[in-house]
Amino acid sequence: MHVLRRFLARVAGIAFAILVIATINFMLVHAAPGDPALVIAGQSGATDAKFIEQVRAEYGLDQPYLVQLGTYLGRVARGDLGYSHRQRRAVSDLILDRLGPTLLLMFSAFFLSLVGGVMFGAMAGRRHGKWSDLAISLVSLLLYATPVFWLGLMLVLVFSIQLEWLPAFGYTNIRAAGYGAFGYALDVAGHLILPAITLSAIYMAVYTRLMRSSLIEVSHEDHVRTARAKGLTEGAILRRHMLRNAAVPVVTFAGLQAGALIGGAVVVETVFAWPGLGRLTFDAVTARDYPVLLGLFLVTSMLVIAVNLLTDLIHRLIDPRVAAR
Known part of the structure; x- marks a missing residue:
């Protein structure tokens, strides 16, 4: 039982650390200068204002900051790391290809x-x-x-x-x-x-x-x-x-x-x-x-x-x- 408690405590500590790391990463990336919607729109080949607003609505960039953070953490918990518009592939697939x-x-x-x-x-x-x-x-x-x-x-x-x-x-x-x-x-x-x-x-x-x-x-x-x-x-x-x-x-x-x-x-x-x-x-x-x-x-x-x-x-x-x- 002592070993089991130590193991469960270690697993809980790792899960909490991953949650904190994901939160900090989200805050740091979104603190960088520039508008992510403009970047996505530029990679798609269109930069008009209407398309940019559509991009913001599609990816939740028009939502409050805490709502965006909660949505991101929910996706991470499900194993969904998002989609790269530049490379037209899921982020998890890109990472798995390079992880080995x-x-x-x-x-x-x-x-x-x-x-x-x-x-x-x-x-x-x-x-x-x-x-x-x-x-x-x-x-x-x-x-x-x-x-x-x-x-x-x-x-x-x-x-x-x-x-x-x-x-x-x-x-x-x-x-x-x-x-x-x-x-x-x-x-x-x-x-x-x-x-x-x-x-x-x-x-x-x-x-x-x-x-x-x-x-x-x-x-x-x-x-x-x-x-x-x-x-x-x-x-x-x-x-x-x-x-x-x-x-x-x-x-x-x-x-x-x-x-x-x-x-x-x-x-x-x-x-x-x-x-x-x-x-x-x-x-x-x-x-x-x-x-x-x-x-x-x-x-x-x-x-x-x-x-x-x-x-x-x-x-x-x-x-x-x-x-x-």
Whole structure:
């Protein structure tokens, strides 16, 4: 019963958070300058006053603000995200078409940055004060200071243009449909490497420095000194007594960085022509496609919530004290 109550409380909290997020998104988009009716009318190819009034009446834009908000929240509760007049498609269909590539890129970058940050941070912390620690710290600092778009362009220049090892842009090769399932997966993986490295680099640098500091701090705790006094090797001490404790703040911080990870995907997808939600967001902003923007803001907010739930699960796996609560 205790576990069930905690689960129901978590579900209720998530539902409330989505309601608040949808409300704030609606307020922010409608606070932007300009008349949505003029935008819709312009996309339809007519701008006379009578047609604009018809558009306002058809989409409820002539209703009071609170009525519009209530109508929007009701549609969201039913899973209706609206209709894009610019692209002549339902917003949910547009988002579903782009959701898969974004999820693939985002979770690949999340996994790569987390695993790489823990691994390199552990190497630097274990060799504290040595040349390898200095080298890892210097590289992580350079990665943190490097703009994402510049790093992406340099990777394309080196690995795609100069060495011709990896594809530069896109999601698949134009001939990928005839490769078969395994060949198609390999083709997508080849196109994924450069965007995933670009998106994960800055976060890997942060996690590396955080893991290094955390490991150095854990190495001076009583249980580690006791393990050394018992004669355990340094490798066994690192695996059994240090890594899990030192990784806890890294995993916690990774969950907080989920929103920034999705925001960085907008830049990376634009640089690599990756057909995900980031490029769709960029196109919707430039075209002032309000229904698509509202749908994207809501879906990306839900992705942040999902990544935080995943982080909590990982946190419970590596820290038994959290799981026991």
